[in-house]
Amino acid sequence: MAESIIELQSVNKWYGEFHVLRNINLNVRKGERIVICGPSGSGKSTMIRCINRLEEHQKGHILVDGTELTNDLKNIDAIRREVGMVFQHFNLFPHLTVLENLTLGPIWVLKKPKAEAEETAMKYLNRVRIPEQANKYPGQLSGGQQQRVAIARSLCMNPKIMLFDEPTSALDPEMVKEVLDVMIGLAQEGGMTMLCVTHEMGFARKVADRVIFMDRGEIIEQNTPEEFFSNPQNERTQLFLSQILH
Amino acid sequence: MTTASESLPPPTASTGPIAWVKERLFSSPLNTILTVLSVWIVLMSLPPFIEWALIKASFTASTSQECRASGGACWAFIGQKYRLMLFGLYPYDEQWRPLIAAIVMIAMIIVSTVQRFWNISLLFIWVGGLAVVAILMWGGIFGLRYVEDTQWGGLPLTLILSTFGIALAFPFGILLALGRRSKMPAIKTLCVLYIELIRGVPLISMLFMSSVMLPLFLPEGFSIDKLLRAQIAIIMFAAAYLAEVVRGGLQAIPKGQYEGADSLGLSYGQKMSFIILPQALKIVIPPLCSLFIAVFKDTSLVVIIGIYDLMQSTKVALTDPAWRGFSIEAYVFVSAIYFIFCYGMSKYSQNLEVRLATGHKR
Numbered sequence: 217m218a219e220s221i222i223e224l225q226s227v228n229k230w231y232g233e234f235h236v237l238r239n240i241n242l243n244v245r246k247g248e249r250i251v252i253c254g255p256s257g258s259g260k261s262t263m264i265r266c267i268n269r270l271e272e273h274q275k276g277h278i279l280v281d282g283t284e285l286t287n288d289l290k291n292i293d294a295i296r297r298e299v300g301m302v303f304q305h306f307n308l309f310p311h312l313t314v315l316e317n318l319t320l321g322p323i324w325v326l327k328k329p330k331a332e333a334e335e336t337a338m339k340y341l342n343r344v345r346i347p348e349q350a351n352k353y354p355g356q357l358s359g360g361q362q363q364r365v366a367i368a369r370s371l372c373m374n375p376k377i378m379l380f381d382e383p384t385s386a387l388d389p390e391m392v393k394e395v396l397d398v399m400i401g402l403a404q405e406g407g408m409t410m411l412c413v414t415h416e417m418g419f420a421r422k423v424a425d426r427v428i429f430m431d432r433g434e435i436i437e438q439n440t441p442e443e444f445f446s447n448p449q450n451e452r453t454q455l456f457l458s459q460i461l462h
Numbered sequence: 463m464t465t466a467s468e469s470l471p472p473p474t475a476s477t478g479p480i481a482w483v484k485e486r487l488f489s490s491p492l493n494t495i496l497t498v499l500s501v502w503i504v505l506m507s508l509p510p511f512i513e514w515a516l517i518k519a520s521f522t523a524s525t526s527q528e529c530r531a532s533g534g535a536c537w538a539f540i541g542q543k544y545r546l547m548l549f550g551l552y553p554y555d556e557q558w559r560p561l562i563a564a565i566v567m568i569a570m571i572i573v574s575t576v577q578r579f580w581n582i583s584l585l586f587i588w589v590g591g592l593a594v595v596a597i598l599m600w601g602g603i604f605g606l607r608y609v610e611d612t613q614w615g616g617l618p619l620t621l622i623l624s625t626f627g628i629a630l631a632f633p634f635g636i637l638l639a640l641g642r643r644s645k646m647p648a649i650k651t652l653c654v655l656y657i658e659l660i661r662g663v664p665l666i667s668m669l670f671m672s673s674v675m676l677p678l679f680l681p682e683g684f685s686i687d688k689l690l691r692a693q694i695a696i697i698m699f700a701a702a703y704l705a706e707v708v709r710g711g712l713q714a715i716p717k718g719q720y721e722g723a724d725s726l727g728l729s730y731g732q733k734m735s736f737i738i739l740p741q742a743l744k745i746v747i748p749p750l751c752s753l754f755i756a757v758f759k760d761t762s763l764v765v766i767i768g769i770y771d772l773m774q775s776t777k778v779a780l781t782d783p784a785w786r787g788f789s790i791e792a793y794v795f796v797s798a799i800y801f802i803f804c805y806g807m808s809k810y811s812q813n814l815e816v817r818l819a820t821g822h823k824r
């Protein structure tokens with residue numbers, strides 16, 4: 217078995233009194249592609265946001281590529297350099313052009329020369345099939361285009377791990393496909409460890425190595441996509457699947 | 463609304479001058495009343511003003527009696543006294559120095575408004591410009607006579623106090639705003655205390671305190687220049703207000719922007735200077751502009767500690783027994799100067815807002 221790149225050991229988190237993550241244990245192998253699903257409010261976002269410290273866990277251990285996430289800012293910075301994240305609402309920087317959005321991190325965090333950063337940026341813009349938008353502002357693009365820019369922005373940092381938090385759920389239906397196509401391409405290329413919160417079960421079937429079902433802050437069930445969809449064990453999983461796979 | 467959308471005519475049909483007047487000025491009874499009222503007010507007040515300011519005015523009289531005889535405005539008074547008003551008590555023969563200093567400062571401000579110069583060169587322009595201003599104003603080297611800053615006055619002084627007031631309050635205010643939002647309780651409390659204390663006190667009493675009380679606390683034989691004290695008071699005062707304006711902008715930035723920056727691994731400083739502050743400051747351009755205009759005008763309060771800014775020099779000019787009673791002309795003149803600067807700031811801020819607009823929010 218390949219070594220794990222992400223380890224969550226008995227991770228717990230509370231918002232005040234509310235126990236949002238309960239004893240989460242998860243090992244992710246290098247290059248593994250994981251889809252996380254579950255009802256709204258089950259803690260999916262919270263869990264993947266703990267992996268790059270956008271949220272802080274309160275108990276347990278999180279190790280990313282051998283580095284433990286603690287209050288040590290050095291570790292946090294090191295881990296954020298390895299982990300890219302794509303958000304539901306894109307979170308592009310509206311005052312910067314697409315190209316500037318893509319080169320900001322490489323120039324200031326990875327200390328790359330500007331020309332090299334721009335070259336890399338154009339390479340990834342080509343990959344998400346919108347090189348012609350490089351000098352526009354995010355506000356001038358469609359939702360699907362913005363999300364593809366956001367994916368390219370993360371890829372420009374050359375991360376080992378990509379986190380996706382419902383990347384298609386804020387998009388109009390006709391734009392979902394163009395974003396999923398990019399994600400499928402990325403997954404099929406291999407090498408990238410991907411954790412993706414999504415309800416796009418077609419995507420899960422096509423590329424996931426493992427599907428994880430969460431409910432009320434717990435990982436209830438995990439399995440390969442074939443097993444997960446054809447033979448769900450837990451009744452909560454069955455209920456959830458019956459609701460989304462009409 | 464409905465009638466307009468039903469019968470929306472082709473644009474050309476309604477753009478004749480008569481249609482324009484009808485639509486803009488007489489579209490409803492209230493609008494008609496307001497139009498008539500406005501026209502009446504203008505007709506009542508404009509001709510007498512023009513008669514006073516231009517037709518009956520005297521531009522060249524050499525004595526005040528001659529000037530008064532004309533029955534209109536006495537602009538000759540400005541001709542007689544403009545140097546006192548503009549340069550205060552600065553030695554008469556040396557007044558070309560504050561004149562050049564003022565021009566240098568105005569030039570620096572204009573250069574700073576051009577986006578092309580928004581890089582490190584701006585810093586050099588300011589440092590260089592400041593050195594020139596300081597040398598010109600104080601002198602003492604290059605064969606220039608030394609002039610104490612107690613003799614400075616008029617427009618250059620107003621420009622110095624407000625330019626540095628704004629330029630230095632700006633970074634200080636931003637730090638205060640960031641500090642007030644800090645998660646570290648000590649820093650946060652300090653910033654809140656500072657902002658609330660300063661905002662709770664009128665500028666005039668801060669100037670007074672800086673001039674009268676500060677020396678009492680300083681060790682024997684140690685003194686800070688009076689002008690510098692006033693300048694510091696203005697900076698401290700403006701910074702507290704600026705901090706609150708900037709904080710308003712910071713609060714308007716969605717959490718996703720912070721998270722986007724964090725997920726790229728940007729440091730706190732990078733995140734603030736490249737992502738958050740540019741957007742926050744853009745939002746608060748209109749209130750910032752109001753604040754700058756207020757600071758510019760508030761510098762006239764330094765009179766209470768005996769500094770001769772533009773306003774006070776004007777008052778001095780009015781005390782000449784040979785030219786008594788022309789205060790209206792004098793104040794119209796100073797007001798015009800203040801107006802030119804304030805209107806310039808206001809226009810520039812509108813222009814900047816348009817230029818920096820990038821995001822059509824979706």
Ligand SMILES: Nc1ncnc2c1ncn2[C@@H]1O[C@H](COP(=O)(O)OP(=O)(O)OP(=O)(O)O)[C@@H](O)[C@H]1O
Pocket residue numbers: 231234236254255256257258259260261262263
């Ligand atoms: N900052 C917060 N303070 C308090 N409660 C929070 C906070 N953020 C999230 N929660 C709560 O934690 C729970 C889990 O939130 P989370 O966003 O992880 O759910 P999710 O599984 O991603 O749901 P969704 O599918 O709706 O995105 C929710 O009940 C939510 O209300």
Ligand SMILES: [Mg+2]
Pocket residue numbers: 260261262381382
């Ligand atoms: Mg979520």
